[in-house]
Amino acid sequence: MAFEIVVVGTSYGGLAALQVVLPALAPDFGLPVVVVQHRGKDTDNLCEFLQRHCALPLAEPNDKEAIAPGRVYLAPRDYHLLIERDGFALSTEAPVGYARPSVNVLFESAADIYQGHVVGVILTGANADGARGLAKIKAYGGLCVVEDPAGAESRGMPQAAIAATKVDAILPLREIAPFLNQLCQHEPGSSYAS
Template sequence: MRYRLVVMGASLGGLNAMQVLLKSLPKDFALPLAVVQHRDKDFVDTALPALRAHSLLPLREVDDKQAIEPGWVDFAPNDYHLLVDGDHYALSVDELVNLARPAVDVLFISAAEALGPEVVGVILTGTGVDGAQGLQAIAARGGLALVQDPATAEAPGMPSAALACVPQAVVLPLEGIGPFLARLT
């Protein structure tokens, strides 16, 4: 397998987008997925159970120093940056990045530095520019850059910013991202 990790970032509209995406991933999807979703403090109590209803894969909120495991969908905890540190995750309470903590750029840049060309970065719907520089870092190290087609995004800001930084990214409608990822395993 060429890739070792899929990293995803979303903001406004991300929960709806994740429901669509998770529905399309098969139970035997072998890659780990790390997700930064800009969110409120009730995410674990409300959104994760709703997402579990749409997923054949197990979902969890990341703990510090937790191993990166194939087939898991791991979400950054509220108010912590999520980083990739070798074969495990690290959490940080460093300053806000792009007005957010967790920030997509922090996850993506750390994944690019740790795994180079073995990372797939996916930018989904959202406002602002978070994730654009991180996706650029992934592409610069030979990783695969995917962006939700801004025309299919509830909020096209993040996908549009990502495409401005990484014009060579693969652009797919939301419904096409899960099947595309499934073909990578």
């Protein structure tokens, strides 16, 4: 199974977790990485902050921007971020489970488009967002990775995800990026068309 996109969802504790995962991604990481971090409406500088911890270029996508491999995309504050056939789409629909951006919205739209070619990753968080989305990724034949709740800053989101679907890997935070690097290495130059 060739993977084409990695989607990551996290909430409470996510900023610290992303500072562990993002710097450890290989500099030649071959897939796009799309991150929903639950964030308040006053978090304009999150992007600049995370870029300091990430060798790959990191940005908040504009509406309808094309999705490019080897880049990290961060869902902008106060919008849902969705995946479409020709790029990103943003939305100001109502928050889902009090969250906008919502992990479920991103994950479900990714599964709709990339079907079995999605890697879904759930990191620390105090709510249950992402569980439904991860189950959908799994139902389409994608790969599900969850941070080990035992070591997570907040275990709610990982536990909810594990309860919602049969996940493929439960890993300590530090092992997640190496795991993704390896997946990616086995799939050189994969693309949606293949």
